Amino acid sequence: MRYVVIGNPVAHSRSPQIHSAFAAQFGLADFQYERLLLPVDGFTEGLCRFVADGGGGCNVTLPFKEEAWRCCDRLSERARAAQAVNTIRVEPNGKLYGDNTDGAGLVADLLRHxxxxxxxxxxxxxxxxxxxxxxxxxxxxxAEIVIANRTAAKAQELAQAFSGQAGVPLSGMDFDAVSGAFDVVVNATSASIGGNALPLPAGVFAPGALAYDMYYSADETAFLQQxxxxxxxxxxxxxxxxxxxAAEAFFLWTGFRPEVAPVLAELRTSLQGGTK
Ligand code: NDP
Structure with a gap:
């Protein structure tokens, strides 16, 4: 049971800590999970080598999620829609099944609140x-999803691309064009990485609103401060x-559904202590 997280860089990845904790919940002593750094132009070759060496599956992080989507033999619906793969399972016949568990991870976290x-x-x-x-x-x-982006055309393209499948009203626009108050505001920009707040109109957060920043750090992010x-x-x-x-990926590989809350608490402690 050999699994890896593939990225470049990957030294910062917390996935080994998370998956080891999941494996411990089920006493899976032979579950091994490591980091695999591949050159930016060497993803497919490195993945093939890992599979040939008996690897059972992998997580994929930046900058390889799109390349992973292209090189899988079979895709889940959600990976096809995302046009990106963050989880690969090696099938018994050696074929690669690609999934994208990021959306499920976000929604599960939101639904806890x-x-x-x-x-x-x-x-x-x-x-x-x-x-x-x-x-x-x-x-x-x-009731609706409004997508707002610095480059408005990209938000409009996304809204158009998904409007047929979403089954709820979708629209795309510039930050300036956003109007009214929202119950849930999700920051999927990378602005917080650089410590930048977003130029949002006043009043976008409804009373009691939930604000979610996909970026995380030991300190309050720029968006969460805003x-x-x-x-x-x-x-x-x-x-x-x-x-x-990660819990969704672990389930895909092992058939075991791990408890998220204790692992999240452990990770929060180590993030704030700066130990991992
Ligand atoms: P991309 O590079 O694909 O997209 C970046 C987005 O951020 C674009 O919409 C871009 O706008 C916007 N952006 C970048 N800088 C700014 C800025 N200063 N002001 C306003 N908008 C800005 O990145 P990803 O979509 O892969 O990742 C986005 C974030 O989500 C990152 O912070 C990443 O760490 C986080 N993430 C977290 C995960 C988790 O498990 N917690 C999983 C995946 C991602 P434009 O189109 O105009 O360039």
Missing amino acids: VSLAGKRILLLGAGGAARGVILPLAAEKP ARESGAAIRLDGLGMLVGQ
């Missing part, structure tokens, strides 16, 4: 992470999404 049914959701960003969460969010039957100052009642970073997407 609020119901999404009938809510107005504002999704900020139109990159790979935003694309992967639109259908999982839509499946919870919100959300707190704008009155958002519940503020969460993406650590829960990270553990949630």
